[in-house]
Amino acid sequence: xxxxxxxxxxxxxxxxxxxxxxxxxxxxxxxxxxxxxxxxxxxxxxxxxxxxxxxxxxxxxxxxxxxxxxxxxxxxxxxxxxxxxxxxxxxxxxxxxxxxxxxxxxxxxxxxxxxxxxxxxxxxxxxxxxxxxxxxxxxxxxxxxxxxxxxxxxxxxxxxxxxxxxxxxxxxxxxxxxxxxxxxxxxxxxxxxxxxxxxxxxxxxxxxxxxxxxxxxxxxxxxxxxxxxxxxxxxxxxxxxxxxxxxxxxxxxxxxxxxxxxxxxxxxxxxxxxxxxxxxxxxxxxxxxxxxxxxxxxxxxxxxxx
Numbered sequence: 001x002x003x004x005x006x007x008x009x010x011x012x013x014x015x016x017x018x019x020x021x022x023x024x025x026x027x028x029x030x031x032x033x034x035x036x037x038x039x040x041x042x043x044x045x046x047x048x049x050x051x052x053x054x055x056x057x058x059x060x061x062x063x064x065x066x067x068x069x070x071x072x073x074x075x076x077x078x079x080x081x082x083x084x085x086x087x088x089x090x091x092x093x094x095x096x097x098x099x100x101x102x103x104x105x106x107x108x109x110x111x112x113x114x115x116x117x118x119x120x121x122x123x124x125x126x127x128x129x130x131x132x133x134x135x136x137x138x139x140x141x142x143x144x145x146x147x148x149x150x151x152x153x154x155x156x157x158x159x160x161x162x163x164x165x166x167x168x169x170x171x172x173x174x175x176x177x178x179x180x181x182x183x184x185x186x187x188x189x190x191x192x193x194x195x196x197x198x199x200x201x202x203x204x205x206x207x208x209x210x211x212x213x214x215x216x217x218x219x220x221x222x223x224x225x226x227x228x229x230x231x232x233x234x235x236x237x238x239x240x241x242x243x244x245x246x247x248x249x250x251x252x253x254x255x256x257x258x259x260x261x262x263x264x265x266x267x268x269x270x271x272x273x274x275x276x277x278x279x280x281x282x283x284x285x286x287x288x289x290x291x292x293x294x295x296x297x298x299x300x301x302x303x304x305x306x
Contacts, residue, residue, distance in 0.1 A: 026054050034072035140202045145171050148209040155200025170209045191216040193224035222251035223275025234290035235266040241286035273298040
């Protein structure tokens, strides 16, 4: 009697290392070419349901998974990435060590990171590890919010002032994607958005909240701005602007759609033109402001000051 063919693996495996390695393998495949669900299932020895789950996971951790007109999936790669994205046996062994120890000093590490294109402000660590690090910060900040304790954000890197210094805050809540925390800056008594990836360390202090009367719980828009009213803006984006908007502001994803001419459109709400205009002016050659008229005029005035 012929032995039964092994059943394709699914993502219910109790072994975390196996799951993560399959994710890495899927990323490599999607960066190296275009594949149907059936082809991915065959290459990874998984069932189709699990492939769909893994694709959703990649979207959740900010990979730009796209689909062509033949229902083949792929991840957009820039021109400076290596053409060959498959892993060697040696690199797969290093991946196992990365999974176990999180950080590796192996000489193959740089090659792995380039193939995976897991770049961020801390490009010495894979993006998935950064996500794990952010999760620990969320846990500490959640505890501080629950217990109403002040928090020290050690070595916070400010994008506006380009300085690195400690910030004493009273945390209020998180952005929808848990990539930012809304908090009162104790020094100037104003509520601000702080990006978790710009935080060196989170230290929960013994001191209770002292300035709750200054806490504002006005939910910020996807650009981190607050305001009394909401306005819908429309942007037409080329590929570079589209990818950066998704990467920098994940909450924008539900408001993005692909146009017939190959470009992309963002049609979404903002509570202040300030944050959106910064994004627009930084990518002036890669996008067009479609409307409304008030936002167009705001951007024009801002451009005069540059």
